[in-house]
Amino acid sequence: MSFVDEAVEAYAEAQTTPAADHLRRVADETAQELGSAVMLTGTVEGRLLETLVFAVQPRLVLEIGTFSGYSALSMAPALPDDGRIVTCELDDVRADFAQRHVDAAGLGERIEIRRGPALETIAALDGPFDLVFVDADKGGYVDYYEAVLPKLADHGLIAADNTLAGGRVVTGEDDDTARAIATFNDHVAADPRTVQVLLTVRDGMTLIRRA
Numbered sequence: 697m698s699f700v701d702e703a704v705e706a707y708a709e710a711q712t713t714p715a716a717d718h719l720r721r722v723a724d725e726t727a728q729e730l731g732s733a734v735m736l737t738g739t740v741e742g743r744l745l746e747t748l749v750f751a752v753q754p755r756l757v758l759e760i761g762t763f764s765g766y767s768a769l770s771m772a773p774a775l776p777d778d779g780r781i782v783t784c785e786l787d788d789v790r791a792d793f794a795q796r797h798v799d800a801a802g803l804g805e806r807i808e809i810r811r812g813p814a815l816e817t818i819a820a821l822d823g824p825f826d827l828v829f830v831d832a833d834k835g836g837y838v839d840y841y842e843a844v845l846p847k848l849a850d851h852g853l854i855a856a857d858n859t860l861a862g863g864r865v866v867t868g869e870d871d872d873t874a875r876a877i878a879t880f881n882d883h884v885a886a887d888p889r890t891v892q893v894l895l896t897v898r899d900g901m902t903l904i905r906r907a
């Protein structure tokens with residue numbers, strides 16, 4: 697999932713506050729039960745998301761792509777008292793798994809898993825979104841961006857994951873994911889409504905705000 701030098705990645709993780717025990721359990725059980733554990737954000741990005749929540753103090757976080765719940769569970773402890781996360785998941789097995797871990801962590805009141813296509817969930821929500829974490833199908837990123845931007849709070853942030861596509865947007869390799877991410881990156885870069893910064897954390901995370 698990352699093309700950053702492995703030793704650098706390991707050093708970054710070693711110098712990052714370790715994940716809470718329940719998050720390590722989620723990661724382990726994800727690998728055992730769901731596979732595709734490479735999809736979950738992990739310690740460094742989880743801490744980055746938690747830090748964004750700590751700084752932004754969002755009342756409403758929208759997450760697009762729950763998977764096993766790792767990123768939502770990473771963000772939730774830093775929410776303000778009246779803050780909550782709505783997270784979208786298409787796959788019932790993954791949503792069931794995530795719900796189990798959300799309940800076990802006692803965060804059922806803070807994290808709501810909405811099942812079904814994310815675009816339908818977004819359309820049903822009024823916002824304003826104080827923080828949006830985009831981490832679902834890469835071919836949908838432009839549509840997610842266009843759907844959430846009108847509902848983004850004035851000081852809201854969109855964080856889009858995997859915006860380096862394993863480095864393939866740089867090397868120019870041609871596959872569906874790299875093409876979709878390159879299209880998204882170019883779309884955002886050309887949009888006068890927003891200002892963005894692409895962070896070279898893990899597989900790339902772009903932070904986007906209103907201009």
Ligand SMILES: C[S@@+](CC[C@H](N)C(=O)[O-])C[C@H]1O[C@@H](n2cnc3c(N)ncnc32)[C@H](O)[C@@H]1O
Pocket residue numbers: 735736737738760761762763764765766767768784785786787790812813814815831832833836
């Ligand atoms: C990369 S994983 C999310 C990882 C999670 N954010 C984390 O870091 O732990 C992407 C998830 O998005 C879900 N997904 C894909 N397309 C979707 C859609 N159209 N609507 C809702 N969820 C979708 C997939 O089933 C998958 O579980």
